[in-house]
Amino acid sequence: MKIGVLLKQVPSTDTQVKIADPSAGISTADVKWTINPYDEFAIEEALRLKEAGKATEVLLLTVGNKDVEQRLRDALAMGADRAMRLDDPGFVGSDPLGVARILAAAAKAEGVQLVLGGKQAADDDNGQVPIMVAELLGWAHVGVVTKLEIAGETFKAWRASGGGAQDVVEGALPAVITADKGLNEPRYASLKNIMMAKKKAIEVKGMADLGLSAGQVGAAAALVKESGWSLPPQRPAGRILQGDNAARVKELVAVLRDEAKVI
């Protein structure tokens, strides 16, 4: 079985977001880039399945320009077998459904049977792309998974169902699974693997290789348009309560009831 891992490059979670052009999104000048944290769980799970003899190959798939190659190398250094970058001038401006069409086409062309991705990307926080891939391929999916078992052609996945409850879901491959925190502890790359990853070739595929057309992907096909970027509204300055503990606690309960009217 071949596993395709969806990997997205995102700003590290401690980035101080700045906006220079409200129509363009955040300023990327001082941004430190990382693999999306949830995708790290997906990579780790794929590597463990291969080590357990349940998978034959771990293929990384990303839609992005040359700037994302270092992230692919980081994931190769964790132990992935191959890395593929999906890039074409016609892909630029794709919305989530467009990105999903690109990834679905690549997964299909590569004969992937299990797609692992993140529960959501730390930039757009959409949580859409992998589930759309499942729908486009007509595959099963289980989202927000904290435990996964594969036995032959079937899988069992644990997904959160609200309020701390979990569903255990069964199905047959091919399938798409999205990883939540708790699925595993991602490994660190070894020095040897980092050196090896530097030498590995990164495959690049475009529109024609994947049999896609302009009506399906890119800005013209995008149904979702983003604009009007801003920072969150500033919260008004708060008040530090004064006095001894008993007095402050009394005052807090009073202001919550009479001033803020929230209790």
Place this chain on the structure above:
Amino acid sequence: MGNGFLVVAEHDGGHFKKTAYELLAKAVELAAGAPVSAVVIGGDGAGDLGAHGATKVFTVNGPAFGHYSPEAWVAALQAAITASGAAVVLAPASLQNKDAFPRLSARIGAGYATEVTELSAAGGGVVARRPQYAGKAFSTVQIQSPVALFTVRPNSFPAKPATGGSAEVVALAVDAGAALTRVVASEAPSGDVVDLTEADRIVSGGRSVKSKEGFDTLIRPLAAALGATAGASRAAVDAGFCPHSEQVGQTGKVVNPTLYIAVGISGAIQHLAGMRTSKVIVSINKDAEAPIFGVSTYGIVGDMFEICPLLTDELKAALR
């Protein structure tokens, strides 16, 4: 091109969730006279949805709709969209809807925006604002397909009082299609708690509670006194004081309560990402320089081990 709004009314053991009323209120406001309908999956009757603005309520029932599965939910939602002729679909951003809507979007070719926090009318359609980068930025989203799909963060809009209206109930016969997955077990959480993402009041504890015992004797009783749900920082979760399902923040739950009390939490950027839209934030921290005070409405600089029990008692007395 469709017309009007369809609201996904979630329910829980016979009661509609608060989000159903929040979304109906917003739909009625934006519809400006266009039809507003609702869909109820795996539940009977319209309840008081008519009194909250729905003129039609579509119900979808059958063995496949008793417990969430993406295939059945997508089939039900697709049928309700067709039957209602709605151009805009509003659903709470629950785990279930966030799981089903991407599939629905790809199936019917409808643009979809996740976790929106504002909706306004614009040029005959609707535009949304939504947080990105875990709430460190906001953007405006426009959807350019005949049907627009939105999942809305709970507590984003106030519900309105009921009026005298009533709704026509239309039972839809929906073929759930071949199931691709099967739920073989459901593992319940301990206790009967409101999901953090829908909670109206939250009390969260951090690393400084020092132990599971500290969490259970300081944070949970304070939450109970307030009728609040307990939450935690990642440091508290990683130290094993409480389960990951209670983590608030960028890699935990994004919450939007009316009242958020942070106890012994420093206010790291990844924690703020999960709770900064709370309407009122209270923090208790012994370090006056802790960043959490920068987003707090009220702050107490002091020792939580002394303050929490006092506050618990004071609240019990006040709310009795």
